[in-house]
Amino acid sequence: MTTTVPESQPRSAHQHGVRRIVLPVAVVLTVLFCLAPILWQLLTSFKTDAAIAEIPNVYFPRPDQLTLDQYQKLFERRPFFNYIFNSFLVSLASTVLALGIGAPAAYALARLKLQGERIMLAAVLIVTLFPPILLFLGLLDIVRYFNLGNNYLSLIIPYTAINLPLTILVMRSFFQQLPKDLEDAARVDGYSTPRMLLDIVLPMTIPALATTGILTFISAWNEFIFALTFITREDLKTVPVAGAQLGGASPFEIPFGPIAAATVLGTIPLVLLVLFFQRRIVQGLTSGAVKG
Amino acid sequence: MDKKLELVDLRKQFNAKVVPVKNVSLSVGSGEFLTLLGPSGCGKSTILRLIAGLEQPTSGQVLINGKDVSRLSPGDRNIAMVFQSYALYPHMTVRENIASGLKLRKTPSGEIQTRIQDVTDFLGLHDLMDRKPGQLSGGQRQRVAVARTLVRRPDVFLLDEPLSNLDALLREHVRAELKQLFGTQNTPVVYVTHDQTEAMTLSTRVAVLNNGYLQQLDAPERIYMEPANRFVAGFIGSPQMNFLQVPCESRRAIVGNHPIPLPRGANMPTEITLGIRPEHVHLAQSDHEPALDGQVFLIENLGMHNLVSVRIQGQGEPITVRAIVGIEHRLAIDSTVRLAFPPESIHWFDVSTGDRIQTASDSTSVVSPSVTPTSVTS
Numbered sequence: 284m285t286t287t288v289p290e291s292q293p294r295s296a297h298q299h300g301v302r303r304i305v306l307p308v309a310v311v312l313t314v315l316f317c318l319a320p321i322l323w324q325l326l327t328s329f330k331t332d333a334a335i336a337e338i339p340n341v342y343f344p345r346p347d348q349l350t351l352d353q354y355q356k357l358f359e360r361r362p363f364f365n366y367i368f369n370s371f372l373v374s375l376a377s378t379v380l381a382l383g384i385g386a387p388a389a390y391a392l393a394r395l396k397l398q399g400e401r402i403m404l405a406a407v408l409i410v411t412l413f414p415p416i417l418l419f420l421g422l423l424d425i426v427r428y429f430n431l432g433n434n435y436l437s438l439i440i441p442y443t444a445i446n447l448p449l450t451i452l453v454m455r456s457f458f459q460q461l462p463k464d465l466e467d468a469a470r471v472d473g474y475s476t477p478r479m480l481l482d483i484v485l486p487m488t489i490p491a492l493a494t495t496g497i498l499t500f501i502s503a504w505n506e507f508i509f510a511l512t513f514i515t516r517e518d519l520k521t522v523p524v525a526g527a528q529l530g531g532a533s534p535f536e537i538p539f540g541p542i543a544a545a546t547v548l549g550t551i552p553l554v555l556l557v558l559f560f561q562r563r564i565v566q567g568l569t570s571g572a573v574k575g
Numbered sequence: 576m577d578k579k580l581e582l583v584d585l586r587k588q589f590n591a592k593v594v595p596v597k598n599v600s601l602s603v604g605s606g607e608f609l610t611l612l613g614p615s616g617c618g619k620s621t622i623l624r625l626i627a628g629l630e631q632p633t634s635g636q637v638l639i640n641g642k643d644v645s646r647l648s649p650g651d652r653n654i655a656m657v658f659q660s661y662a663l664y665p666h667m668t669v670r671e672n673i674a675s676g677l678k679l680r681k682t683p684s685g686e687i688q689t690r691i692q693d694v695t696d697f698l699g700l701h702d703l704m705d706r707k708p709g710q711l712s713g714g715q716r717q718r719v720a721v722a723r724t725l726v727r728r729p730d731v732f733l734l735d736e737p738l739s740n741l742d743a744l745l746r747e748h749v750r751a752e753l754k755q756l757f758g759t760q761n762t763p764v765v766y767v768t769h770d771q772t773e774a775m776t777l778s779t780r781v782a783v784l785n786n787g788y789l790q791q792l793d794a795p796e797r798i799y800m801e802p803a804n805r806f807v808a809g810f811i812g813s814p815q816m817n818f819l820q821v822p823c824e825s826r827r828a829i830v831g832n833h834p835i836p837l838p839r840g841a842n843m844p845t846e847i848t849l850g851i852r853p854e855h856v857h858l859a860q861s862d863h864e865p866a867l868d869g870q871v872f873l874i875e876n877l878g879m880h881n882l883v884s885v886r887i888q889g890q891g892e893p894i895t896v897r898a899i900v901g902i903e904h905r906l907a908i909d910s911t912v913r914l915a916f917p918p919e920s921i922h923w924f925d926v927s928t929g930d931r932i933q934t935a936s937d938s939t940s941v942v943s944p945s946v947t948p949t950s951v952t953s
């Protein structure tokens with residue numbers, strides 16, 4: 284040990300120096316690349332109309348080019364909180380449903396020796412390969428048939444269905460890596476099956492549920508085609524549709540400012556959600572159950 | 576009341592090909608420590624899971640204190656089990672882990688407190704009670720898993736390879752601890768391992784299993800001194816016993832230049848399997864001793880002794896005999912040695928069945944009745 288350390292020091296110090304520069308630069312570039320459109324929207328939503336229209340583009344607005352007018356205009360023209368509420372309700376309901384149906388199904392697929400298990404899994408997988416846009420004409424007919432147009436259910440049901448396969452596949456692989464010994468130990472301890480699922484399995488499953496739940500929630504929140512087609516009543520619209528349909532004072536004006544404000548407001552709930560659940564998603568909750 | 580566990584003709588068949596437990600019968604009484612010993616995949620864990628009720632037997636019965644529990648769920652059998660992975664609930668503290676089984680049985684909370692107190696005193700767990708399993712070392716987790724079974728005061732303790740996840744030094748330490756600990760419990764213990772040292776040191780009796788069959792059920796000394804068949808003889812003891820298949824002539828086995836008289840149990844075979852442990856083979860002192868001439872081709876240092884592999888030319892293929900020889904003999908590779916087999920240390924086995932052939936030095940009831948005749952694989 285002591286003989287090798289001085290030898291390797293210069294080299295590792297050099298490597299360290301390179302890392303110290305390259306790593307942050309790479310991080311900054313990657314983050315910029317990913318966030319640029321969002322940052323642009325954020326910036327636009329705080330600029331005055333004049334600054335938005337100005338050529339060349341204003342990247343660094345002067346203080347007199349900054350304003351909250353765009354948000355004010357947005358709320359004057361449209362009941363935007365209403366849209367957020369609709370989106371929230373629909374997304375939450377389909378997330379809860381997808382988890383409530385998908386997790387038990389995944390558990391059964393992972394733990395029970397079911398006949399035709401492979402066929403079921405193949406079917407689930409094939410459904411995920413279907414582009415939803417191919418389904419939507421058929422779905423429109425179904426929605427009409429059941430008279431579900433302009434009803435939250437017309438969104439909640441398809442969103443749940445579309446997200447179920449992913450939920451099942453992800454949760455199944457999670458349950459498969461969950462040590463079976465724990466459930467056996469619980470049964471020897473005297474837990475009945477429902478209590479075992481509730482008291483032992485569920486607490487260990489929360490990180491996986493949070494992760495898949497967030498994915499479902501985001502995909503439901505951002506969905507556009509179904510929401511555009513199945514909902515026409517103004518007070519039932521969701522954020523993406525309402526944002527896209529923001530009109531100007533005249534047909535020839537594109538209201539860039541309010542659209543940017545709508546985008547920002549529509550994204551904030553998702554950001555908050557992910558930040559809130561981040562702590563829950565921390566991996567390694569099962570560590571310590573079995574020898575690590 | 577005396578506690579007792581009995582398995583009656585227990586069989587488990589997973590599918591047409593996989594039958595890990597084949598008609599095993601045995602019983603374990605109060606204060607007995609029975610070890611199920613056998614190679615990986617021989618069905619040890621499956622037997623334990625059948626006793627626990629985690630698997631249903633295809634046929635046969637599990638009796639606890641004389642009562643058939645084969646149809647009861649694990650929670651109703653009053654057994655406690657230590658899993659190989661310890662299986663501590665990761666989201667509960669050590670205290671909750673230990674208490675969970677008692678709480679579910681609606682034990683009064685005062686009683687739970689005193690029992691937990693007793694066990695934590697016993698195992699020295701005081702400082703760990705409010706930690707989660709993730710914050711414990713491997714050895715500590717193991718103790719918690721043991722504590723969780725002890726508080727239950729069950730009718731049977733089941734342990735599935737509880738030491739295999741510990742490092743070697745700790746394993747030796749915990750092994751001694753387990754022996755003392757379960758010695759005080761006065762409850763049947765069934766312990767599963769593939770490690771013969773664990774089996775020999777811990778058990779009052781050892782059940783050797785192979786291929787789902789019970790091969791021999793005896794005290795550790797007997798298993799070593801009088802293995803019931805070739806499989807047991809080869810599985811127990813390290814380094815492994817030497818086996819020589821030798822021709823017989825007029826009640827004598829022809830081994831090298833000195834015929835060895837066959838045991839009285841043998842009835843005129845033409846061939847017989849001779850078994851002798853490396854620690855019993857020694858260098859011939861005189862020319863009168865029955866001995867084999869051979870050439871050393873490998874010397875392995877075991878510390879106090881050398882394990883010497885010797886090639887012996889016979890009529891057919893050369894055979895290899897391994898012997899433990901004191902280092903003072905200073906053998907060299909390619910040197911010629913004469914190996915002597917003390918007659919009292921020789922084990923004889925039937926060539927076709929592999930069963931032990933009784934010798935004069937055997938205790939009276941030699942072959943355990945539980946041995947199945949078709950059980951030998953070689």
Ligand SMILES: Nc1ncnc2c1ncn2[C@@H]1O[C@H](COP(=O)(O)OP(=O)(O)O)[C@@H](O)[C@H]1O
Nearest residue numbers: 589593595613614615616617618619620621622
């Ligand atoms: N649930 C099961 N389904 C099918 N085969 C199994 C099952 N459990 C164990 N087996 C098989 O039974 C045999 C014995 O397993 P086990 O009792 O775990 O052996 P070990 O002696 O190593 O503990 C193995 O071949 C294993 O693959």
Ligand SMILES: [Mg+2]
Nearest residue numbers: 616619620621
């Ligand atoms: Mg096993």
